[in-house]
Amino acid sequence: MKLLRYGPVGQEKPGILDQSGAIRDLSGVIADVDGSILGPDGLAKLAKLDLASLPLVSGNPRIGPCVGSVSKMICCGLNYSDHAAETGSPIPKEPILFAKAVSAICGPNDDVVIPRGSEKTDWEVELGIVIGTRASYVDEADALNYVAGYCVVNDVSERAYQIERGGQWTKGKSADTFGPIGPYVVTKDEITDVQNLEMFLDVCGTRRQTGNTGTMVFGVAHIVHYISQFMTLMPGDVIATGTPPGVGMGMKPPQFLKAGDSMRLGIAGLGEQNQKVVAWSR
Template sequence: MKLLRFGEKGAERPGLLDEDGRVRDLSAHVPDIAGPALLPDTLARLARLVPGHLPLAPVDARIGPCVGSVGKFICIGLNYRDHAAETDSPIPEEPVIFNKWTSAIAGPYDDLCIPPGSTKTDWEVELGVVIGKGGRAIAEREARAHIAGYCVVNDLSEREWQLERGGTWDKGKGYDGFGPIGPWLVTTDDIEDPQTLPMWLEVDGHRYQNGNTRTMIFGVDTIVSYCSRFMSLQPGDIISTGTPPGVGLGQRPPVYLRPGQTVRLGIEGLGIQQQYVRGAA
């Protein structure tokens, strides 16, 4: 099942993608794709609906972030060995946790505005894990039962702010619009194995990233369990699980985004994002 949110920013409605690629309105069944709507019982109820009986959304409706009212936007750094190598970073012995602010969340096709003064805005295609059933101290063997589904994340990063300005990475990761999610939240029943998903990213048609979730250092179950040791996980929380090699920082010489470019990225079974890059606003 592919769940989504459609409509203008701040006024998105819950939706479902039918087998013909049309958006169906779920407003009569859940108030939003958020919080309680992501609990296992609610997802099971939505899965029993007949899509053809649901009203169609306007064909020109904007597709918004696939999850609303996100409480925590957790990220895992350096989770692919070859990405750690391209950034001259040591292989982590435990998952590296940092945060994106929830104000960074954007729709999958929204324009990307480079921050004022930025010269090193970079891209990162990542698998997002959306929590359904909350919990803490979750055992790895139980982790999958706590996941509502998966989505594409572009973990955009300002590398100067992240790496050259002191302190933690967070200041370079959380600028407004630096966390496009979606287009869909794909529930776990539609993804047989989250550790075998091809993923890619292109800028102006040039493919920079071409990876697969099978090369993660720490897999999805390990990450969910590990994060739950340090915080309670709640319905609608998002964990972005790291990026494969091919980021702009890792090019020789480095390559960063410029106004007028177009970024496209996708993960097999989870859809494709596209962002047009604009100058500082």
Template structure:
């Protein structure tokens, strides 16, 4: 299934994309797409619906973040071997973890709004993992059973804030609008193997990132197992799992986003994102 949340910010409604690509309303069956509706039983109940009988949604409404009321927004850094090589950095011994503020989360096609003082805003196409089953001390063998589905995340990053303002990476990762998420949450049964997905990102029509989740240093299962050793994972938590090579900070000369730029992302089977860059007032 491809689950969505559509409508204006703060007023999103639950929906799904049917096999013909039509947006259909789920409001009669669930109040929202949140951790409360992402367990296997709840998803099975949605699968059992006759989608052709669901109301169609007219027009092309805004796609909000594909998960509402996200619990923890967990981010893994430097998790692609070819990206580490690009940055000239050693392969980490354990997954590098940082948090992104939930206030950064936006819809897949909402604008990226650079904050005052931003000079080095960068792009990062990433596979997002949405937890559907609570767990702690999860084994690697059973880790994917805790996944509700997958989505695209653009881990937009202000490198000056990240690297020069002292403290942890969170400062450069948490600016408002720096976490476009969606457009769809695709359930794990439809995705299959999360370690074989092609991914790409373009800026103004020029390909910047081309990669595959096959080059992850730590797999989705390994990441879930590792994080669950540290704290409980709950339905509605989102883990974004790192980016392949091609970020602006790794280029020579370095290249960063500017007002008016158009960023387009795609991950195989998970849809597309498109953002326009603008400056905060």
């Protein structure tokens, strides 16, 4: 299943894609696509629906973040060996974890706003894990049982704030609009091998990132297991699993986003995002 949320910001409704790729409204079945329905029982209920009987959503509505009411978004840094190399960093011996504020989360095609004073806003296509079942101290062998599905994440980053301003990475990762997720949550039964998914990101029509989840230093099962040793993962939580090479910071010379730029990114089977970059103004 491909579950999504559509409509104006703050007024998103739950939806599901039918076999033709059309959006069907789920408002009569569930209140939202969130942790309350992402567990095995909730997904089993949705899987039994006759999608043709659901109202067809007309027009071209805005697509919102694919999960609502996310309690936390945890990210893994330097989780692709070739990305670590382009940044001049050693390959981690354990997953590097940091938080992205949930206020950064936005829709997959919403504008990305360059923060006030930013000169080093960067792009990062990433595989997102969506948790379906409360996970605490889970074994790696059982970890995928706690996963509802997967989504595309753009882990937008301000490198000066992340690296040059002291402290942890969170301050460079958490500006408003720095967490586009979606367009949909693809349930894990539709993904044959999550560790063999092609991924890409273009800036202004030029390919910048090309990768495959098979080159992760730490795979999905290990990441879920590992994070659950330090905190309880709740249904609806999102984990961004790291990015392949090709980020602006790693280019020679470095290149960063500016107002008027565009980003297009995607992962095989999980859909695409398209964002316009705009300047901060308030």
